Amino acid sequence: MERFELRRQDFSLDEDQQAVREGFGDFFTKQVPSSLVRDAEPLGFDADLWQRVVAMGATSMALPEAVGGDDATLVDLVLVAEELGKVVAPVPLVSHVVASRLLASAGGADELVAAAAGGERIVTLALQPVVGGNRQLVPDAALARDVVAWSAEGLTLHTVAEPAAHVPNQGSTPLAWFDPAAGERTVLATGPEAEALFRTAVGEWKLLTAAALVGIGQSALDLGVEFAKTRRTLGVAIGALQGVAFPLADVVTELSGARNLVLKAAWYATHEPRTRPDLPLAAFVHAARAATEAAWVSAHTQGGLGFTIEADISLFFLRAKGWSVLGGDPGADRRAVATALLASV
Amino acid sequence: MDLSTVELTPEQQAFQQEVRAFLDEIVTEEVHEHERRTGDGFNEGVHLALGSRGWLFPAWPVSDGGAGLDRVCQRILALELSRREVPMVTHSTTGLVWSAVELSADPELAARLKPEVAAGRVRFCLGYSDPEGGSDIAGATLRAVRDGDEWVLNGSKLWTTGAHNCQYTFLITRTDPEAPKHKGLTMFLVPLDSPGVEIQAIRTYGGERTNAVYYTDVHVSDTYRMGDVNAGWATLQGPLSAEHGAGRPDDGLSDIGMTMGTREFEAAIDAAARWAKRTTRPDGTLVADDPAFLDRLGHLVVETEAIRVTPGPMGRNKSSLSYIAGIAELIDMVGPEALLAHGSEGAIEDGVIDYAHRFAQGTATYGGTTEVFKGMIAQHVLGLPRLNLPGSKAWVR
Ligand SMILES: Cc1cc2nc3c(=O)[nH]c(=O)nc-3n(C[C@H](O)[C@H](O)[C@H](O)COP(=O)(O)OP(=O)(O)OC[C@H]3O[C@@H](n4cnc5c(N)ncnc54)[C@H](O)[C@@H]3O)c2cc1C
Numbered sequence: 001m002e003r004f005e006l007r008r009q010d011f012s013l014d015e016d017q018q019a020v021r022e023g024f025g026d027f028f029t030k031q032v033p034s035s036l037v038r039d040a041e042p043l044g045f046d047a048d049l050w051q052r053v054v055a056m057g058a059t060s061m062a063l064p065e066a067v068g069g070d071d072a073t074l075v076d077l078v079l080v081a082e083e084l085g086k087v088v089a090p091v092p093l094v095s096h097v098v099a100s101r102l103l104a105s106a107g108g109a110d111e112l113v114a115a116a117a118g119g120e121r122i123v124t125l126a127l128q129p130v131v132g133g134n135r136q137l138v139p140d141a142a143l144a145r146d147v148v149a150w151s152a153e154g155l156t157l158h159t160v161a162e163p164a165a166h167v168p169n170q171g172s173t174p175l176a177w178f179d180p181a182a183g184e185r186t187v188l189a190t191g192p193e194a195e196a197l198f199r200t201a202v203g204e205w206k207l208l209t210a211a212a213l214v215g216i217g218q219s220a221l222d223l224g225v226e227f228a229k230t231r232r233t234l235g236v237a238i239g240a241l242q243g244v245a246f247p248l249a250d251v252v253t254e255l256s257g258a259r260n261l262v263l264k265a266a267w268y269a270t271h272e273p274r275t276r277p278d279l280p281l282a283a284f285v286h287a288a289r290a291a292t293e294a295a296w297v298s299a300h301t302q303g304g305l306g307f308t309i310e311a312d313i314s315l316f317f318l319r320a321k322g323w324s325v326l327g328g329d330p331g332a333d334r335r336a337v338a339t340a341l342l343a344s345v
Numbered sequence: 346m347d348l349s350t351v352e353l354t355p356e357q358q359a360f361q362q363e364v365r366a367f368l369d370e371i372v373t374e375e376v377h378e379h380e381r382r383t384g385d386g387f388n389e390g391v392h393l394a395l396g397s398r399g400w401l402f403p404a405w406p407v408s409d410g411g412a413g414l415d416r417v418c419q420r421i422l423a424l425e426l427s428r429r430e431v432p433m434v435t436h437s438t439t440g441l442v443w444s445a446v447e448l449s450a451d452p453e454l455a456a457r458l459k460p461e462v463a464a465g466r467v468r469f470c471l472g473y474s475d476p477e478g479g480s481d482i483a484g485a486t487l488r489a490v491r492d493g494d495e496w497v498l499n500g501s502k503l504w505t506t507g508a509h510n511c512q513y514t515f516l517i518t519r520t521d522p523e524a525p526k527h528k529g530l531t532m533f534l535v536p537l538d539s540p541g542v543e544i545q546a547i548r549t550y551g552g553e554r555t556n557a558v559y560y561t562d563v564h565v566s567d568t569y570r571m572g573d574v575n576a577g578w579a580t581l582q583g584p585l586s587a588e589h590g591a592g593r594p595d596d597g598l599s600d601i602g603m604t605m606g607t608r609e610f611e612a613a614i615d616a617a618a619r620w621a622k623r624t625t626r627p628d629g630t631l632v633a634d635d636p637a638f639l640d641r642l643g644h645l646v647v648e649t650e651a652i653r654v655t656p657g658p659m660g661r662n663k664s665s666l667s668y669i670a671g672i673a674e675l676i677d678m679v680g681p682e683a684l685l686a687h688g689s690e691g692a693i694e695d696g697v698i699d700y701a702h703r704f705a706q707g708t709a710t711y712g713g714t715t716e717v718f719k720g721m722i723a724q725h726v727l728g729l730p731r732l733n734l735p736g737s738k739a740w741v742r
Contacts (some may be wrong), residue, residue, distance in 0.1 A: 003608070003615075006420060010596070014346070034516075136483075249662075249719040252659065252727060261650055261654050264348060282646065282647045334642075334646075334647065336643070336645050341618050342622055345619050
């Protein structure tokens with residue numbers, strides 16, 4: 001890899017991007033109090049909130065103009081996803097947007113893409129290749145009648161009459177078993193093109209989930225820091241003690257790097273998709289670790305209270321792992337990142 | 346956001362060619378051999394050659410001894426110097442001290458030094474750390490006592506890196522032992538050829554040489570005082586915050602954070618990757634085909650990606666701590682070959698991994714330890730309260 005490349009390193013957001021961040025930040029903060037997240041358990045879906053998210057344009061913004069979108073970029077989308085993660089909003093936005101973009105790129109499902117853009121149909125994708133009749137757990141499949149999957153046969157749209165049954169899970173996500181033999185099947189693409197479409201979509205899913213995980217980690221950190229400023233021991237705030245403060249300093253270090261790595265991966269995916277296809281995977285690996293650490297450190301900072309269901313940190317703790325694990329073992333991503341390095345040295 | 350490749354104008358392209366050709370000529374194998382032998386972080390020939398082109402302070406106007414380079418050309422030069430592993434420690438301490446000289450030194454002195462500094466004939470080192478403890482910079486104990494137009498210095502400093510190759514040390518002294526800790530300090534630019542200055546080498550297992558410097562009745566003219574008497578803490582703030590990464594132009598042509606040892610870490614990872622592609626294990630399998638190896642290698646690559654984008658003071662900690670943990674892991678992955686030293690039969694790429702492992706350890710200490718930085722991050726980034734200890738404000742010995 002060329003380590004001394006003369007590239008700009010400008011991570012500042014332009015006005016439009018700042019407007020996206022602030023607009024969705026305000027929206028999610030106002031619309032999603034922690035009580036709403038709790039009320040949406042165990043399914044992890046709030047239909048009213050979903051309608052409002054659709055009305056904000058989140059489901060259509062990053063689709064091509066030709067199918068009614070605004071051509072927003074992945075940089076815009078990661079900003080939205082981070083804000084969503086900050087409040088752990090119970091809506092299937094990440095899978096839905098990625099599957100919609102995949103359907104739009106593959107072509108041949110225009111009506112479905114239009115319905116997805118308008119939020120009337122929820123779509124998702126199977127993140128693991130389908131082999132034989134093996135079933136797999138698919139994020140948001142408990143809400144979606146349409147699942148895009150990839151197998152040796154090609155990229156296939158699976159449509160069932162009713163979404164599959166929800167399987168309750170630690171992260172309170174709308175997870176369900178996906179049976180590749182069930183329902184109607186439409187082949188959208190075949191051969192190397194199908195695989196490339198699938199890999200790109202999985203990369204996008206991991207990238208947006210990484211952004212959401214950064215949001216989760218940030219909110220977890222904020223809760224821990226707030227607690228550390230006010231809780232007292234031996235006559236001082238616990239946050240003055242290095243044993244408490246230093247792990248929190250480590251967390252903000254990891255999160256600030258993860259946030260920039262997500263932005264970097266989104267920038268490359270938008271402007272130079274072929275240069276660093278490993279970056280979304282790297283961002284996912286790093287963000288998943290950072291969120292896991294943030295959630296644990298923050299919970300622990302809050303002592304026994306941090307272990308209770310009543311404490312809001314519980315929402316973030318359970319989802320830091322509950323959302324990241326949907327992407328499968330990060331070990332596979334680490335191997336892909338290493339393989340990319342081997343090819344470049 | 347803009348992470349794109351910088352498009353060079355024909356002039357900038359020509360400059361890049363010029364830099365490459367010039368560095369090819371002056372940064373010889375002998376320069377690297379000299380660095381391995383001495384650990385000086387300095388090579389006089391290279392330093393003077395860079396000075397002769399105005400490339401030590403390339404942003405300065407030509408009339409001041411610089412090269413008047415635009416930001417893109419400055420970046421081109423910095424990247425090429427880094428790529429070639431030019432020893433730059435004394436160059437960088439000189440730059441840090443210069444910012445204080447410009448602000449706080451007697452203007453005549455500054456004017457006299459400027460062309461010499463630009464040419465590379467005058468160099469500065471940092472005399473901050475005390476033998477009794479470097480983290481508490483404001484707790485400095487070396488005494489300076491006024492004597493007419495002069496000051497008399499007594500005491501010692503540890504870790505004055507480059508002192509044996511410098512003309513002046515930027516020295517922090519205690520001038521009022523009765524005052525609160527931060528209000529009894531005065532900074533001096535002390536000529537290192539003054540009688541009573543004794544420099545002794547200290548070697549690290551990272552290969553660096555640094556120094557203990559002893560000051561016995563050293564007389565310094567008051568013209569070498571930097572800033573007001575007992576205002577040393579204020580004088581120190583400029584160079585200290587520059588060392589901590591402040592004040593970089595925000596034009597996308599600087600690094601995102603302050604990285605420590607990342608080039609060495611990346612070089613070791615790249616070498617291990619090449620090694621894995623050409624090496625079979627005793628059982629005949631190619632290392633690069635081993636999924637467990639790839640998993641661990643991938644982790645290290647992700648860490649370097651994260652280091653490169655972790656901003657500001659957080660990057661300082663991320664770079665050092667990930668490097669220290671990661672290089673130890675890399676050695677386990679490669680096995681004993683990784684620790685064969687430069688020149689040993691079978692050493693991987695001239696011992697680059699062996700070196701990276703030894704070098705890593707100092708990065709958590711110099712320039713302010715990772716603990717000192719965690720404290721700053723806790724207070725200034727997270728807004729956590731500061732712990733008041735007996736020596737927080739008072740000078741406690
Ligand atoms: C190779 C090398 C080159 C150097 N070059 C220079 C130089 O050119 N000029 C110069 O002035 N100095 C230089 N230094 C010195 C360096 O800045 C100091 O070593 C460093 O600041 C730590 O000081 P110390 O070694 O005295 O350790 P101490 O300050 O005694 O610290 C010992 C340990 O305690 C921890 N600790 C100390 N205080 C705190 C605190 N408040 N909270 C939590 N933990 C704490 C430290 O992190 C460390 O782990 C160099 C050091 C090395 C190793």
